[in-house]
Amino acid sequence: MRRASRAWLPALAFGFTAGAQAAPQDEPLAWLQRAANAARTSSYSGTFVHTNGERTSTVRIAHAIIDGVEQERVEPLEGEPHEIVRRGEDMICYFPEAKTMRLDKRVSARYFPSIFRGPPEALAENYTLRLGNTERMLGLECQWIRLDPKDALRFAQRLCAEVTTGLLLRARTLNERKQPIEQWTFTDIKLGPQVARSDVKPTLQSRVKSWITDSQPRDEAKGVDTGWAVTNIPAGYRKIGEVRRTLPGRSQPVSQIIYSDGLASLSVFVELAGVPARPAEAASEEGTTSFFVRPAGDFVVTVLGEVPIATAQQIGRSVSRRP
């Protein structure tokens, strides 16, 4: 703890100069606000390992504010090369193998360490917030923040914020038995002025001479009234988006409504039932990802998200046509 208080001096300095909210050292909500703020307004670049259930992937990420606009580059390091570059809310997804780039607008996309959806104040309603230990990782002093759910509709979270910037260097989701089921952890990180402007620029663009541009996702992201509603929304969740998306192999667009409690999120999909139609409900889970499917007349309702299966079920069973 003595170490942390020494490290706190530059944190205060950063808070004043950057106009960020200076947090009392013992206030968990203030730490969450700093973490959310740092993810949105600071510069960082690094590689993180993401483990969900039994699967692991490695992702390179860079984030900076350039000319007052938030810019981000995300590159999964396994499989066929592809990358997502975001400028403000506009996303361009490059996939050289098919010479195709997709234009999209951010609706549900969030990459670690930017895991918050909306102001962290709302989290205090659904989670009990506490500060944990301080710990040194990647040579940096970090503060653990513990979020324990007040009900069974969301998972417990453990977030670890670097003390001078507030940026999350590690996050962990626990199941009801307090076992880790999902984790993000930086394996290397550069902060602030160490980040170059070029870090957030696309790198795969030059591999293809003439790209096929698909702007349909961007049009779809503008949002629509799908005509579907969830009547029994689990406590603390609110709608953050409603769109109609074109998915491969379907003749009709699929309605998608996205809900979040500020941290956890899920999507509800409604589409015409295929042939043969599904006769019964089904559910499964892997890591934090729950999957629930239910027939609804001529339609099929599918719920997928990083929530306990009970939450997915409650939402999935209460989807109906808006009157």
Add this chain to the structure above:
Amino acid sequence: MNQEISSLMDGELDPHASDRAIQSCTGCPEGKQAWDEYHLIGEVMRDGGARRFDIASAVMAKLEQEPTVLAPRASRRFPVRAQAFGRIAFAAAASVATIGAVGWIATQGMSTGSAPATMASTGGVTLQANVPVEQVVLKADPAYAAIEVNDYLAAHRQVPTPDQYRTVAARQAVRTR
């Protein structure tokens, strides 16, 4: 091999030696099996039974202490999977899909009343208990469930699948022909 894994997981090896150990653990099927067995044995000793997240939690615990050691391991191990699944970013989806199919069939069986008792008991879904059921499902309709869950997961995370790009590319090719 087991001694090597044991030393590696206890953090007793220097960077060069741990590099070699990781390579021998992941470079061949025997090594991979020894690696999995090591963790499985550890879990059984600690908890008296194997659970779903045995290996993942053991790795996670180590990851917490030695993130830099495990990062290269991930990059060596996963190209193999990447080939199998087409793209690693969506490997998680494939895994969900498989379990989804299991849960699906189990429910279906119960609703028609034709399911044997063993099938009903696996409805709760643990991976090991479901292995035989899973195989039946996959034989019946291998591609359907996998593609389906991948698409929903991609739409939810807003990370397009290779299929989504390829569909556009194919449409374009037809148009310009």
